[in-house]
Amino acid sequence: MLKLEQMKEVVLLKKITKSSRDYAQENLEQLYHEFDSSQQGLTSKQAAARLQHFGANTIQKSKKQSQLRQFLKNFTSLMAILLWVSGLVAILTNTLELGIAIWCVNLINGCFSYYQQHEAQKATDSMLAMLPVFTQVYRDGKLQQVNAKEIVPGDVFSVQAGDSIPVDARLLTAATFQVDESALTGESVPESKDVAYEPGEGQFAESNMIYAGTAAVSGGATALVIATGMHTEFGKIAALTHQQKKSISPLQLELNRLTKQLSIIAFSIGIVFFVAALLFVHYAPAKAFIFALGLVVAFIPEGLLPTVTLSLAQGVKRMAKNHALVKELNSIETLGETTVICSDKTGTLTQNQMTINHVWTLEHDYQVSGQGYRVNGQITLAGKKVDFKQANDLGKLLLTATLDNDTKLEINTQDQGKNKLIGTPTEGALCVLVNKAGIEIQKLQKEFPRLKEFPFDSRRKRMTTVHQGNDQKYLVLVKGALSDLLPKCNTVLLNGKTTALGKEQITKINSANKNFAAQGLRSLGFAYKEIPAEKTKAANLKMESAEEQLTFLGLTAMTDPPRPEAYQAVKSCHQAHIKIIMVTGDSPLTAKSIAKKIGITGENPRVVTGDELNKMSDDELKIALSGEIIFARVAPEQKYRIVSTLQKRGEIVASTGDGVNDAPALKKADIGVAMGKMGTDVAKDAADIILTDDNFASIVAAIEEGRAVYSNIQKFLLYILNSNVPEAIPSVLFLFSRGAIPLPLTVMQILTVDLGTDMLPALGLGSERAEPNVMQQPPRTRGAHLLQRSIIWKAFGWYGLVASAISALAYFFVNVQNGWPQKLLAASGPVYKEATTMTLAAIVFCQIAAVMNCRTQKESVFRIGLFSNRQILSGIFFEVILLSVLIYTPILQSAFHTAAIDWQEWLLLVIIPIPLFLIEELRKMLSRKVFKQS
Template structure:
């Protein structure tokens, strides 16, 4: 007996397959042989995904470079506390440690869902199957199936394993979740002459698919992980989940800040030691504490926790817009996406077959509406369909098509649903759109049938009118049905179907096919020979045959064009995405002509654009595929491994890839993409578990809303980074310049401290951990200031802190430091600004206050890198609340005696407060002047780009760009 995978059953005769697997198709396996094979091959189930231990998930939370940096700060802080004598509690270390714990808890709560994709696959394939064993049909659980079992398939069955068909009777199988094919696939046991893509293996059925019509027998060839579903499970298990762009950026930021912190601490400590001649143990301890404080000041300790909170709030906002994000760091990824790869069936389209066109002898009727809801107008040449021959012919086609039909249409809780074949159901829906068609059909009752078969490619039924007449109705493949027709319906007349009229009908059918419509033709004939049967002796559907219902001398009524139509909201969503610099790529298992038609309708490609079939991808190496993905925007007839290769090729081009899908075949690519997006309604559980985001409404337009939200989130991350680093740079430069220029500023003469510092370590920690955190968090929920969709997505290598921000950090830090130090100088007797009369403690308190207030003014500056701080200044009430709280806390630390002792402050009078506020506001005015200059330069550049004679790329034009990739 051959083992699975030793041969290709699709390319071998059923008898050969049965011989290889040691089974008689007429009796099946005996019970003992089935049990032996079950022991040899194992249960027909998928290998469960490995679970990540809790401790490893905790370690992963702490492995972030920023967290490592903070842990190092904790260690240094504890060491400094011990060196100082271990008095009291190491407050700074404890605060930082609390922040680390908070960040880890937030991350674990949001990411606590374990990987369940393969487990969901197992649930999907767990069902019952009918098998032939010991010559009898038995029902077994699908996990008991073994190679060689003979499956008995019937409508509604879930296929339990991959199997080679032995015989089929009008068998159609829904394979959309596995291959992306929108229509149920017609199955035929005829042997293939060569290996073909999965969607074209008509002599095979696959695990996890469903029988939508007909019956059949098949020999199980593969079970468990050896099935096509198992191959997808293996790909899912082996697919490496790439870090999100935000994770990459935060890691880079952590490494960069780590180097900067070490450099700052060393430089400042050496400078203080040399300039002030520190040579005592207590002086060295003071310098060490200062270095630790500055290190803590240079690192935005609250950044990880604030970022987690901002992302968590972003998750909630997206959920309200029907975009459910499963992983915190993925919230921002969609905003970085430069390519959205999307499945077609069920994502861009409704996955509901719809008749859109009727072609008869008198013309063409177009039907509006999408999906199974029987709502839509009937028009001809753009006008409402009126009375006349064309209307009568359309009524005949739809009425007859809805009678020679085994599907059902029903409304449940306002939602229209079907049972049976989707193409047949399309007639039931369309008949309700043309007044009179459904009403006339209701006057007929079926009295017999000749069922559809793959060999005949047509179906006929006999119906008795309530008046007693009997008519035979036929529906099928147009080229086949026309061979049975000798006459043609024209209005209320029947004329001969002569060669000219036949050629015209074939040309119309060909034109529909070229537009990617699936076509079905309808014909009829009066059957007076059947009308003589007494009413009490009707034809029996299971007894009627070709001898009783003759399918000759038919009257050709017309042909319908059926398609799975695009969702109406998708085209404008794609246009908005393109305007935002995002490319949309369709990747589908459907037919190339159908894929190209839908892509053209949606504006993904131009009128001359085509689809690149999966068969072409098999002959491409990785370099050739990378060349192809630069220009091709539609890939059709692709297998799951093709989707994965396409996503990998786009990522290799430096693009951030979002991948949408709903079928099992999409799951590996969703997991590999930078962000996988599953459909929440039509999507399988497998897809939802493999994805990082789920669309609760299956609306492609929701993706565009989520893109905007993701960009706003990244903008807000840049805002609080800008704010924290502006403030931190101000603190560092204040201490550094205050130490270097202590003599010129009058500090040395006014203080009797061994080491004269403009700020105490506790004051630096107060600014960094208390007054900065509230505004930073408020900026994390800041409304959109600049139009985030008016610019292209950020590049993969674009830094969150770019050169422009570094310039802003440096200039703002200098302004804050100068304002702080001059405020102190103004209140001291000596220095650059003579006339002061205050003590050094009062001057330092005033400088401390100025530094805090300058940071609060900076919060408004940081809301945009280019727009004025006064634009939408009152839009963020949380920021105003945070600023008010910070002011109240600063007043308390300056005025309340217990806090004065803890932070080395003294009370200030009204004059002091006024000077502090005025000097702190200088950072706002300097930044406003800088932004004014930036906007002026930008306007001049825009004028040069868009002025007379300027040439530039057009935005939003459909990308064809694939002429060189046409099949040859």
């Protein structure tokens, strides 16, 4: 029997391919027929067949690489492969220990990188977490509690305030029903829903449709399921997010490029020295090959990957202290080179908490201070606090705001940041308003008990409550949209008296409303009237008679206020030459108002709506993106398109957001930044960085860290490459003297510098903090590379040549003390070992000066603190101790061809770094002066 039922359902459900808007416009009878359902829902057999056909109501996860594959990726990058080869070369040059050391460095680095990424990617899987566990569904004519995973198209279910909505559905009944759709639309104000169809403005705006991933905030409803799982609008957005593959990060691309460059340099030098060994020293080909291979290994920076990883890891730790969770290490550096931030508005730049800042009457425009759901603040007029009991117009309006209200505000006396709102944001803002006026809400509710109510609905756009008033009168209180409320008013409260509402007053009221709208504020109208109790009982009062001949009281103007810290964050981004583009699902007026207020744009930005964006060609969009622009009422696919177009223009794009609607853009962007508190799990899953405090300002700190990481990698390159020159010059002397000058530095000693003494100070550079004023510099261009001409010049033409001259002098210094030039230089014996030891030691002490010089590019090291980087100081201490061990330990003397040196030679070595450091400080000072003048 079940098989026949399944075949019937398959044939039936092939027809269910319409869009949400199509289903919204169909009449209910046609809809019931199409889904073979009714107001009583499905039978258990129907549901079972459909569940088998459509599958569970879950969001499929994108396929992730196996843990083994993720682990192996850390050992197969270009640099990692080069290190494997370097280790093999070291072994071929009869230096087994150093070859194994290179491989160990590679293994440690790969394991460390994997551990960091694995820990960061332990984020909870997003899609399933947003769906409720159980839902009230009509099955076999009865309301049953069903696992949300088992809901199918054609089911009828019930939803109440506070419930998450698990599917896309068409409303069958609705009572004062409002839904928070911010996760889909970015709109901070809940949408009123009703059975009657109204198209609304923007996507997901149909009045009689509800969508998966949203939540009911007031009232109740029943609805017919039209889509489940991946067929819901929520699922379609998730699918779009999963389809987007994350591209290789700019840092990884640059490291690959750098590896190729260094490989070409190393192997070119190796070929030159191989030929030179054959021609000048007449080595046998095999011996010349081993000699050249040693120099190739010397020119490969074995510490590059550990330094990069350490720089990124240090950035991760510092960012964690600044409330930013990094899911992938490379994300930090990518953020550092960001040129454009596409920012969501609601919950990102704003608090996602409606706040009233104006109370307007025909007599006064009252100012309201305070932010969000905090109740500190006050109502003022001309800068003075107002007593609402004495101000008749304000008192009546606050009375209406207090009583004509279904929302509760639970005050946390210990921490106002944790005040809890139970109800709609708009009514919550009214609760905060009356608290600021000093009104005791519960006391007033007892004084004027509610007798009857006419709930808000989307057609009337009003809510009315009837209360027991004073002097045997009923008090009728009304609030709602001004356009629907004002026509119901025939009088106005003016100077404490009820006066006829004339054209002049109507014009003034509408003008105030337009002014608020132009500022991006949402207005709410208030009215009241008194009815003698003897005329009719409250229970018999009809809505039509209650909502007519009202007395207009005034307006409240509210907004979702910007985060206080957003102002400085936006300013810092502009100083860093980073463009901010607001991309929101909210209204154009609100978006423009917030963007202007916090300084994202000037006074006249271009505002493009989603409908307008659909009509623009890619070329038109590219041109528009070059100026000040705001995008409002945009759909998820459009956010994705905006990010893609910016990337085509050559921009490095960071996209921020918190909703499901932001996820595709977060995934597509070079760097996705999700909000941790208000953000949906879908957004967090798609993002690279999660801000645990939802603070836009944390992005600025993250950008600074990213820039520091890139700068530190360049500092490392400069430091490592400058030691290559003094390592190569001894071999040049040996070759071009045709062997008359014995090798001042052996291959073992060269590798000792690269993998021993240089390593820890180099890693210390990876933890260097950002230089002052780094956020006043523009982001690096795509054409800028890690290995720049300035680095090559400094490494080879300045630091390297000076260190080469000093190390060569150190070599000859020992020989002079032992009779040269009268005596020929010996290629073996204690004097030769002492001379090579002095050469090695001179290079090490030159490197001490170099690591201090490399800490800054232009700023004085004294400004950032001579001893502020403890890792560098520890590295210097370590390399001196290691050098001493190599010099004075007999067994190591044999392995590394070293010999003991006396105190006079140590004194010379200690002096070496001082002039090198001071000369570089002088050069930086002159460079700063020239830079300022230019």
